[in-house]
Amino acid sequence: MNLTTAEENYLKAIYHLSEGGSKSVSTNDIAGEMKTKPASVSDMLRKLSDKEVIEYRKYYGVHITEEGKKRALQTIRKHRLWEVFLVDKLNFAWDEVHEVAEELEHIQSPLLIQRLDAYLNYPKFDPHGDPIPDEYGDVRARPRVPLNEMDLDQTGQIVAVKDSSAAFLRYLDKVGAYIGARIKILDRVEFDGSLEILVDNKKNIFMSKDVAGNILVIQS
Amino acid sequence: MNLTTAEENYLKAIYHLSEGGSKSVSTNDIAGEMKTKPASVSDMLRKLSDKEVIEYRKYYGVHITEEGKKRALQTIRKHRLWEVFLVDKLNFAWDEVHEVAEELEHIQSPLLIQRLDAYLNYPKFDPHGDPIPDEYGDVRARPRVPLNEMDLDQTGQIVAVKDSSAAFLRYLDKVGAYIGARIKILDRVEFDGSLEILVDNKKNIFMSKDVAGNILVIQS
DNA sequence: TATTATTTTTAGCTATATCTAATTTAATTT
DNA sequence: AAATTAAATTAGATATAGCTAAAAATAATA
Ligand SMILES: [Mn+2]
Ligand SMILES: [Mn+2]
Ligand SMILES: [Mn+2]
Ligand SMILES: [Mn+2]
Numbered sequence: 409m410n411l412t413t414a415e416e417n418y419l420k421a422i423y424h425l426s427e428g429g430s431k432s433v434s435t436n437d438i439a440g441e442m443k444t445k446p447a448s449v450s451d452m453l454r455k456l457s458d459k460e461v462i463e464y465r466k467y468y469g470v471h472i473t474e475e476g477k478k479r480a481l482q483t484i485r486k487h488r489l490w491e492v493f494l495v496d497k498l499n500f501a502w503d504e505v506h507e508v509a510e511e512l513e514h515i516q517s518p519l520l521i522q523r524l525d526a527y528l529n530y531p532k533f534d535p536h537g538d539p540i541p542d543e544y545g546d547v548r549a550r551p552r553v554p555l556n557e558m559d560l561d562q563t564g565q566i567v568a569v570k571d572s573s574a575a576f577l578r579y580l581d582k583v584g585a586y587i588g589a590r591i592k593i594l595d596r597v598e599f600d601g602s603l604e605i606l607v608d609n610k611k612n613i614f615m616s617k618d619v620a621g622n623i624l625v626i627q628s
Numbered sequence: 629m630n631l632t633t634a635e636e637n638y639l640k641a642i643y644h645l646s647e648g649g650s651k652s653v654s655t656n657d658i659a660g661e662m663k664t665k666p667a668s669v670s671d672m673l674r675k676l677s678d679k680e681v682i683e684y685r686k687y688y689g690v691h692i693t694e695e696g697k698k699r700a701l702q703t704i705r706k707h708r709l710w711e712v713f714l715v716d717k718l719n720f721a722w723d724e725v726h727e728v729a730e731e732l733e734h735i736q737s738p739l740l741i742q743r744l745d746a747y748l749n750y751p752k753f754d755p756h757g758d759p760i761p762d763e764y765g766d767v768r769a770r771p772r773v774p775l776n777e778m779d780l781d782q783t784g785q786i787v788a789v790k791d792s793s794a795a796f797l798r799y800l801d802k803v804g805a806y807i808g809a810r811i812k813i814l815d816r817v818e819f820d821g822s823l824e825i826l827v828d829n830k831k832n833i834f835m836s837k838d839v840a841g842n843i844l845v846i847q848s
Numbered sequence: 849t850a851t852t853a854t855t856t857t858t859a860g861c862t863a864t865a866t867c868t869a870a871t872t873t874a875a876t877t878t
Numbered sequence: 879a880a881a882t883t884a885a886a887t888t889a890g891a892t893a894t895a896g897c898t899a900a901a902a903a904t905a906a907t908a
Pocket of ligand 3: 637729730731733734
């Protein structure tokens, strides 16, 4: 059974909100994520349920099925491969790629994605540090910790961001917190949880707890 | 005023059928080209007329407006740039690109097309020899003649094909009639108009009048 | 437990894009 | 000029994807 563009977008949202299928997701949360109204979500859930990509009990939220998970991961794979293409080949900035990838991910052509993957040299992560599922939907996840949960004097490397909004990414560009940067926690302000961080052993930057919570690191 | 994907596809068809806006186009012809029914075309013509990209007098066919021509050329530009990308960068065969380009041409991002154009080194022709309009819709047309209209002993170079169907293009691959090939008309069978042609001064091939009519050459 | 608040669904409407069948208009033949 | 044929439009469906407003179900609180 084929999915429409709208159905693919909803399924992807459900996959993300359920944290990969482990949690149940509410109608309201989906409406929030999709920027639609709960009434529209109810309609869509019936359709997705008919196509057996979700399990739906009225009034009790939805679970994604194995088939649904597979479909969502394919769309995510396409989204992230296109993002790599835009950044690596067309010189887009990492804050400019999301919208376009949101459209490109719906192009139907297995050959296209296979060739694109090869052309990009089988990348494992997208420009925001998110892992790219392989063609079978397998993801090589790395153990990642939000920067604000690290201890004083701990070191690590920035590997991803939780928030991919242009505003947030441009802020990171400005302060120099790019993916791959080596960091060390120098100080934590007890009052508001904000941090002082050493970047690449040469630059001191300050950031709020909120910002740090959206930066993911591998500890070292 | 923005056009939907369906509207863009219809407008492109009208542009092609009208030979760049010079002829009036009938409802039935559009239905044939779009593989829809005349009733659907009537509906669409009303919409396109409301958006002022065509001039529509009921029962008397349509003309494309200047604005419509501009829009159609933008879509054609995107289609052909994507085809170049697929062939030059992703190693698609020239008979594999049309369907995918038919989807890719509707991605809305001026930046994407600008960057893609630069990345491909501002190509002037697509894999089928068709000219790529610039961002203002200007086309550098070459004087092209169907192969079957050439005289005996005349020489020329294949620069484009009229039919871009996979079946036709695969046939050309098989006989070695690629774009750029230098050709000479060796013989014409009076009975059915079929031709014997010398390709690149080394290979003799025979083709029907029908095939030759779909191959475009520059005479030399 | 009864009331209130929140969440979710349903009913009914709009808009796009298609279809078939019926009707209307235009073009072509007697 | 009338009759016939062909082309095009309209009427009335269906399917998708969204909305608002009202109703219903569940969850929270007094
Ligand atoms: Mn999308
Ligand atoms: Mn991303
Ligand atoms: Mn198209
Ligand atoms: Mn082409």
